[in-house]
Amino acid sequence: xxxxxxxxxxxxxxxxxxxxxxxxxxxxxxxxxxxxxxxxxxxxxxxxxxxxxxxxxxxxxxxxxxxxxxxxxxxxxxxxxxxxxxxxxxxxxxxxxxxxxxxxxxxxxxxxxxxxxxxxxxxxxxxxxxxxxxxxxxxxxxxxxxxxxxxxxxxxxxxxxxxxxxxxxxx
Amino acid sequence: xxxxxxxxxxxxxxxxxxxxxxxxxxxxxxxxxxxxxxxxxxxxxxxxxxxxxxxxxxxxxxxxxxxxxxxxxxxxxxxxxxxxxxxxxxxxxxxxxxxxxxxxxxxxxxxxxxxxxxxxxxxxxxxxxxxxxxxxxxxxxxxxxxxxxxxxxxxxxxxxxxxxxxxxxxxxxxxxxxxxxxxxxxxxxxxxxxxxxxxxxxxxxxxxxxxxxxxxxxxxxxxxxxxxxxxxxxxxxxxxxxxxxxxxxxxxxxxxxxxxxxxxxxxxxxxxxxxxxxxxxx
Numbered sequence: 001x002x003x004x005x006x007x008x009x010x011x012x013x014x015x016x017x018x019x020x021x022x023x024x025x026x027x028x029x030x031x032x033x034x035x036x037x038x039x040x041x042x043x044x045x046x047x048x049x050x051x052x053x054x055x056x057x058x059x060x061x062x063x064x065x066x067x068x069x070x071x072x073x074x075x076x077x078x079x080x081x082x083x084x085x086x087x088x089x090x091x092x093x094x095x096x097x098x099x100x101x102x103x104x105x106x107x108x109x110x111x112x113x114x115x116x117x118x119x120x121x122x123x124x125x126x127x128x129x130x131x132x133x134x135x136x137x138x139x140x141x142x143x144x145x146x147x148x149x150x151x152x153x154x155x156x157x158x159x160x161x162x163x164x165x166x167x168x169x170x171x
Numbered sequence: 172x173x174x175x176x177x178x179x180x181x182x183x184x185x186x187x188x189x190x191x192x193x194x195x196x197x198x199x200x201x202x203x204x205x206x207x208x209x210x211x212x213x214x215x216x217x218x219x220x221x222x223x224x225x226x227x228x229x230x231x232x233x234x235x236x237x238x239x240x241x242x243x244x245x246x247x248x249x250x251x252x253x254x255x256x257x258x259x260x261x262x263x264x265x266x267x268x269x270x271x272x273x274x275x276x277x278x279x280x281x282x283x284x285x286x287x288x289x290x291x292x293x294x295x296x297x298x299x300x301x302x303x304x305x306x307x308x309x310x311x312x313x314x315x316x317x318x319x320x321x322x323x324x325x326x327x328x329x330x331x332x333x334x335x336x337x338x339x340x341x342x343x344x345x346x347x348x349x350x351x352x353x354x355x356x357x358x359x360x361x362x363x364x365x366x367x368x369x370x371x372x373x374x375x376x377x378x379x380x381x382x383x384x385x386x387x388x389x390x391x392x393x394x395x396x397x398x399x400x401x402x403x404x405x406x407x408x409x410x411x412x413x414x415x416x417x418x419x420x421x422x423x424x425x426x427x428x429x430x431x432x433x434x435x436x437x438x439x440x441x442x443x444x445x446x447x448x449x450x451x452x453x
Binding site for chain 1: 172173174175176177178179181202205206209210212213222224226229232250273274275276277279280360361
């Protein structure tokens with residue numbers, strides 16, 4: 001067992017964890033943060049994406065199935081639950097119908113938040129490339145790109161883009 | 172999929188890390204970003220009894236210049252290699268290769284040293300290091316030694332690193348005035364290279380004075396396309412097409428579910444021509 005101290009969604013937790021425990025399992029099973037899901041379990045699908053601070057203090061998107069809980073010692077982690085439910089990216093996913101089954105959504109939203117931190121005004125191609133680490137098997141991505149663009153516009157403070165009518169979604 | 176149990180150490184000095192490795196012998200593994208190692212552990216393809224985590228060694232992370240040499244700490248992440256202005260300026264090939272790895276999340280965690288030490292023949296950074304004649308600094312119980320990248324890679328997932336040694340630093344000589352390009356074909360987003368080519372070219376008045384070409388996934392280690400390089404010494408830029416046909420010489424590509432060896436040989440020639448053309452024009 002190794003003693004770790006991790007701040008998750010603003011609360012600091014001290015726990016003894018087996019060294020082989022993956023961060024995603026620590027979040028779900030020890031801390032009850034079940035908003036973060038396990039998808040492929042092979043670091044492909046990105047469903048388990050959370051933000052974790054680097055030593056420089058910047059939170060960056062990581063796949064929590066490929067991080068050991070002990071590697072998160074001393075770091076701050078933000079899960080989908082830490083966004084509060086009314087984050088512009090969450091709202092945009094809802095309004096733009098950017099999910100069907102919803103399983104990829106927690107990771108997709110966190111990856112989008114991470115992308116917009118670095119690229120506040122991305123092109124559609126940059127959104128697609130920025131989300132290449134997240135797989136969705138039902139929406140076809142079109143509405144996900146639209147949602148990320150809507151959230152980007154809102155986060156930039158561009159009210160005009162936010163209030164334009166939601167069009168009929170293409171295939 | 173949960174790894175088999177292991178002991179865990181997070182040393183704060185390179186000396187302590189080396190001492191831990193020396194004591195544990197072949198049963199220990201070094202944990203850098205974990206994006207090659209953790210999948211291997213979860214699939215139980217390996218079950219080391221000890222992981223030595225380099226996450227407590229911030230001194231191994233970061234990039235600086237030392238005269239005409241770019242010096243990168245082994246724990247520098249792919250995202251940092253791809254984005255650091257000093258790398259983009261002094262070794263754009265390395266930055267370009269790092270930017271093609273995996274996806275954003277993977278590049279946030281995966282490290283330069285981890286990629287080189289893992290020595291996957293489909294890895295991008297080993298090929299870039301070989302093309303750039305990088306030198307790798309290894310720390311062991313008796314001190315440090317420097318190994319040229321061309322001698323570091325021995326076989327599939329095998330390097331000259333001894334069990335009690337750590338890769339701590341990568342030194343890349345700057346090539347002012349050279350053009351470079353890294354070109355990779357992969358089947359899907361995030362996928363490893365089916366084949367990739369790293370090309371570095373020095374030009375003078377429309378003539379190529381010298382070129383270096385290295386290939387990804389065309390054998391058990393990164394391969395220098397020596398025959399292409401020989402064909403490009405002191406020739407006009409339009410000699411690239413003929414020279415690129417030599418890209419398959421000395422290679423031994425595998426056939427697997429992604430591609431046949433024949434297809435890889437075809438790709439190597441096409442990508443060599445395109446990468447060299449881009450490098451000569453950039």
